[in-house]
Amino acid sequence: MISAIDVFTLVCVAAGAIFFLAGTVGLLRFPDTLTRLHALTKADNLGLGLIVIGLLPRVDSVTAGIKLICIWALVLFASALVSQLIGRAARREELDQ
Amino acid sequence: MNVMPWAGALVAVLLLALALWVIVVRSTFAAVVGFVAYGIILSLVWMLLHAPDIALTEVAIGSGLTGVLLLGAGSRLRGTEGNENAHAPGAVVRVVAALLCAAVTVGLALTVLLLPEPAPSLAPLAAANLYRTELGNPVTAVLIAFRATDTMLEVVVLLLALVGAWSLAPDRLWGGYPGLRHHADPNGMLVYAARRLPPLGIIVALYLFYAGSNSPGGEFQSATVLAAMWLLAMLAGVTHAPPTAALRVRALLVMGSTVFLVVGVVGMFTAGAFLAYPEGWAKVFILAIEVPVTLSIAVALGMLMAGAPERTVPA
Numbered sequence: 001m002i003s004a005i006d007v008f009t010l011v012c013v014a015a016g017a018i019f020f021l022a023g024t025v026g027l028l029r030f031p032d033t034l035t036r037l038h039a040l041t042k043a044d045n046l047g048l049g050l051i052v053i054g055l056l057p058r059v060d061s062v063t064a065g066i067k068l069i070c071i072w073a074l075v076l077f078a079s080a081l082v083s084q085l086i087g088r089a090a091r092r093e094e095l096d097q
Numbered sequence: 098m099n100v101m102p103w104a105g106a107l108v109a110v111l112l113l114a115l116a117l118w119v120i121v122v123r124s125t126f127a128a129v130v131g132f133v134a135y136g137i138i139l140s141l142v143w144m145l146l147h148a149p150d151i152a153l154t155e156v157a158i159g160s161g162l163t164g165v166l167l168l169g170a171g172s173r174l175r176g177t178e179g180n181e182n183a184h185a186p187g188a189v190v191r192v193v194a195a196l197l198c199a200a201v202t203v204g205l206a207l208t209v210l211l212l213p214e215p216a217p218s219l220a221p222l223a224a225a226n227l228y229r230t231e232l233g234n235p236v237t238a239v240l241i242a243f244r245a246t247d248t249m250l251e252v253v254v255l256l257l258a259l260v261g262a263w264s265l266a267p268d269r270l271w272g273g274y275p276g277l278r279h280h281a282d283p284n285g286m287l288v289y290a291a292r293r294l295p296p297l298g299i300i301v302a303l304y305l306f307y308a309g310s311n312s313p314g315g316e317f318q319s320a321t322v323l324a325a326m327w328l329l330a331m332l333a334g335v336t337h338a339p340p341t342a343a344l345r346v347r348a349l350l351v352m353g354s355t356v357f358l359v360v361g362v363v364g365m366f367t368a369g370a371f372l373a374y375p376e377g378w379a380k381v382f383i384l385a386i387e388v389p390v391t392l393s394i395a396v397a398l399g400m401l402m403a404g405a406p407e408r409t410v411p412a
Contacts, residue, residue, distance in 0.1 A: 074297075077290070084286040 005057045012054025019047030033090035037083045044079035048072055105145050112138050125171040125178055132167060136160025149313040150236040153305075157321040165328065165402055231380040233311030240315065241383050245372040249357040252390055255397045256350060263341055266406040272342030275400065276407035279334035291333030298326035306391060316387050320394035327399040337411050338403035346396065353393025360386050 019042055026039020052072045059065045115135040119128050136159045143152035174181075186194075220235075223243055227235055230242040240248050266273065281287045302322040309315030330336045339346050360382055361372040368375045374382040 077294070081286050081290045088282075088285070 009054045009058060012050045016047045016050030016054065019043050019050065023047060034087060037087055041079055041083050044075055048075055101145070105142075108138060108141050108145065112142065125174055126168075129164060129167045129171050133160050133164035136164065150234075150315070153313055153318045157318050161325065162321055162398060162402070169402070169404065229376075229379065230374075230383070232383070234309060234313065234315075236313070237309050237315050241387065242374065242379065245357075245361075245386075248390075249354065249361065249372070252353050252357060252393060255394060255401075256354060259350070259397050259401050262401055262405050264405075270406045270409060272340060273406035274340050274408040274411050275338040275403035276405055277331055277338055277403040279332055281333045283334070287333045288335060291330045291335040295326040295330060298322055298329075302326075302395075306387070309387075310383075316391040317394060320391045321398060323391070323395035324398035324402065327395070328402050331399075331403060338400065340411075341400065341406050346400065349396045350393055350400070353390035356389040357386055 023039050023041075023043025026042075027036050030036045030039055049072055052068050055068060056065055059068065112135065115131055115138060119131040119135060122128050122131060136155055140152040140156040140160065143149070143155055223235055223239055226243075227233075227238050230238040232238045232242070263271075281291075302319045305314040305322060306316060306319035307314075309319070327336075331338055357372075364373040364375075364382075365371050367373075367378075
């Protein structure tokens with residue numbers, strides 16, 4: 001028997017997985033560095049976010065839930081930082097040419 | 098339906114594909130990126146095998162730290178890479194290399210297949226004596242109590258690796274400042290991150306250290322996080338690597354191995370064997386080793402990533 005919580009988890013994690021899939025397709029298909037970054041950040045922000053939200057009702061303890069949210073926040077911070085750095089490097093290379 | 102075998106198969110295929118990529122790809126940079134991804138997938142394998150301690154170490158040291166070192170090496174080789182690729186080894190060398198690699202693979206596969214079933218194991222003995230170490234995590238107990246000699250030698254090996262890296266410097270620069278340079282914009286995101294992230298990183302490192310006694314974690318993982326935070330600050334130009342001749346750096350570097358040795362010798366007199374802990378004092382002795390060892394590993398890893406001395410003045 002599938003409960004409401006199971007449905008919620010299934011929907012959220014599946015939606016998150018779709019964002020990861022779309023991000024990967026974008027990474028492979030888009031023409032230049034900046035558009036590829038645009039595709040990737042969606043996977044990190046929304047994809048991981050949806051997966052974390054989907055898993056939240058299933059955690060054993062409050063600390064485990066907080067850990068999951070912290071992981072998401074750290075990935076958000078890291079992905080914002082890294083895309084900014086890569087974007088900057090790509091722009092510098094463009095100007096040099 | 099049990100999905101674990103499928104997940105295992107998928108991860109195994111990914112792992113082999115990435116390994117192939119690292120070998121086949123021409124550009125050093127692409128190979129390093131492949132190697133980092135390989136390490137992350139390998140840590141998933143350890144998770145699937147219920148070995149979270151090894152997974153943590155693999156992702157932190159095997160993938161993250163080694164990846165940074167290889168990236169640095171790769172960027173140094175970029176100038177000569179095209180020249181090197183133009184002089185590809187001949188067919189004979191390639192065939193011999195392929196045959197040797199195949200022989201090693203077959204040898205490893207045979208060894209694994211010929212292992213006795215059930216495999217000889219000291220695990221029950223370790224588990225039965227876990228209470229005597231006053232630790233909850235059997236992996237930590239093996240690392241710091243039952244096989245503490247191995248861990249001590251690992252710390253010494255790390256020190257030797259650092260001396261090896263430093264030895265690449267010419268005589269006149271010996272004891273100078275490490276080669277790491279930063280190109281960060283003082284108002285950029287990297288500097289912001291280098292100011293905001295280390296406090297959080299230090300908390301995570303302390304947690305990993307503390308968690309190690311009862312659950313996955315420990316001094317190597319904790320030290321890697323500390324070293325990563327230090328590297329972030331160095332890369333952003335918020336701080337610079339100290340000269341390799343600095344007394345405080347060298348003191349911190351040898352502190353771990355020294356304390357390890359001293360505790361080991363104390364064990365000879367109080368508990369009858371090198372690195373044995375007297376009954377009831379195990380936790381105290383273990384903590385006395387772990388704290389300085391963690392600091393020493395963190396400084397050694399940070400200095401290793403900062404590189405060999407290249408300047409006599411700070412960058």
